[in-house]
Amino acid sequence: MVGIVGYGAYIPRNRIKVEEIAKVWGADAPSYKRGLQLREKSVPSPDQDTITMSVEATKNALKRAEIDPQDIGAVYIGSESHPYAVKPSGTVLAEAIGATPDCHCADYEFACKAGSEGMFVAMSLVKAGEMKYALGIGADTSQGAPGDALEYSASAGAAAFIFGKENVLAECLYTHSWMTDTPDFWRREHQFYPSHGGRFTGEPAYFRTIMGCAKALLEKSKMKPEDFAYAVFHQPNGKFPMTVGKRIGFKTEQMEQGWLCPTLGNTYSGASPIGLTSILDVAKPGDLIFMVSYGSGAGSDGFIFKATDKLPGVQNKAVHTRAMLDSERRKYLDYGTYSKFRGKIKLRGE
Amino acid sequence: MSAPKYWREMAQRYRFEAVKCKKCGRVLFPPRLVCPACKSREFENTRINDKGTIETYTIVRIPPSQFTDEAPYPVAIVNMGDNVRVLCQVADCEPEELKIGMPVRLEFRKIQQEGSSGILAYGYKCVPE
Structure with a gap:
């Protein structure tokens, strides 16, 4: 394991x-x-x-x-x-x-x-x-x-x-990565701030990539959204992760625990990983957790974790x-x- | 701070590594070659706690150039137990919140940077527990 x-x-x-x-x-x-x-x-x-x-x-x-x-x-x-x-x-x-x-x-x-x-x-x-x-x-x-x-x-x-x-x-049961060359957000050498493609960052970038990864991960695992206790997606704002989750078939209550963006903001590389820590803080043995990150450029990494009976014993140690x-x-x-x-x-x- | 000096102090600045006198048990932070209590030269490695209490403090309002964006900031002597005291900045704390005896813990922070092209120096600051 x-x-x-x-x-x-x-x-x-x-x-x-x-x-x-x-x-x-x-x-x-x-x-x-x-x-x-x-x-x-x-x-x-x-x-x-x-x-x-x-x-x-x-x-x-x-x-x-x-x-x-x-x-x-x-x-x-x-x-x-x-x-x-x-x-x-x-x-x-x-x-x-x-x-x-x-x-x-x-x-x-x-x-x-x-x-x-x-x-x-x-x-x-x-x-x-x-x-x-x-x-x-x-x-x-x-x-x-x-x-x-x-x-x-x-x-x-x-x-x-x-x-x-x-x-x-939390056992890692399946992973999948999905990526294409999609220039939706970038920062050139020596530039202090990033640039982005406005609305182009949405449908052809964030949504297409996350849904592509999520669909492949569900097919690979032969699982359905209703099998999962929790799901977490990249959170560039509060709206996108809830929208993409619902399009895939997840319900609000599966996503709320890892949905931190409304009061945390977009922590970029930390976004879906911090959401996962929030889920692990409360998950029970046997709970399945679905996670798909997103990085502009563009790609997604998907993971399916299953909480073990060891998890409750360490949740309060930090x-x-x-x-x-x-x-x-x-x-x-x-x-x-x-x-x-x-x-x-x-x-x-x- | 020069890169070699910073590098030599990493064990203490990063991991709070100390030594304990094998003869009298005194903990020395930073380590010394000779125990000031019993003059022994034999030590074993140990680490200081990352939790302590503020023993005394002051507020720096006119900072050196490296700390301009942090002023006003407190600097405290923190009692870490085992007769060890450390001098460090207090972060995440308003000057009016400070109290002698206040519990704090050491947290990893950027201490200073050498201009716009020098090394970044990391180490500990204390934050309210």
Whole structure:
């Protein structure tokens, strides 16, 4: 049996509301909230980035896995906001958790599905018997250009999954990947903010790709949407994942636990992985979980997990994802502080 | 901070690695070559807790250039138990929230960056528990 033996998430404390962003740009907040089904988003502090959030998410995963970090044979961080252009994020993480030096490491990029790529490869290496444990992480401190629609959703968070064969919490039953060359969202070299194709990011990109992957995964597994207790999809806004899920045949109640976007925003590579951690926080033995990520460019990774009887025993060994999301310590920023925190204000000498 | 100096301190900054005197049991963070209590030179490796309490603090309102975007920020001496105290920034905490005796835990954060092209230095800051 191969699957998740430890999982954890990290969500920063800061938030900004849609109204605060809309006020600055003269936009109509109610129509954005209705259209995006989004109320607020997380914002990293100036001292937080993909590496720091990945470390904290992994520490939570290690609390649940209770393994020796020296047994982790691979570390893969998927992100489109790696702090360095040249120098891996994974080396810092592996050093911080004590997994060095006998460890394979790579940073992945594939827009918002870089995290599920890391999970896919980590799981496959364990399945192949190449190593005892492997770590896959999705994390981002995503950016949207000031005034762009993306600015209302681009947020920050991380999710970490340790894969192994012993004491499995959620067995990975099936996987499938589906991709085409679809230029719906991109960022050229040396550009600070990404560009996107507006409405082209919807039907021919997000919906076609996720549905293609989901359909193939259901055919491969010979399962139906009603067989699953939970489903989670990539969440660029609150509307898309619910719409695509219903088109595939899932019901609202199957998707609500992993549907974090309305108050978290779009954590890019972290989006569906963080949703999965929220599901694992409450899933019961035998529950089937359907997950399909999406990365612009464009592709999807699909997974079917089955919760085991080991899961309830570790759910409370680390902080729950919903507890971080709904924390009483949330701090709401004004747009000026948000701009300073996100490096949108250029200081003298920069 | 130069890259070699930063690299040499990673075990302490990243993983809170300490040493424990084999003779008198005193925990030293960061490690030393000689135990200041009993002068022994024999140690075993250990790690300090990631949870502690604030012993005292101050607020930095006029920061060095690397910390301009974080001011005002608190800096505290945190009692980690085992007679170990660490000096670090307090993150995710408003100055008016700080109290002596406040429980905190160490969290991995970016400490500073060397201009726009130098290394990024990571390590611990404490956050309210």
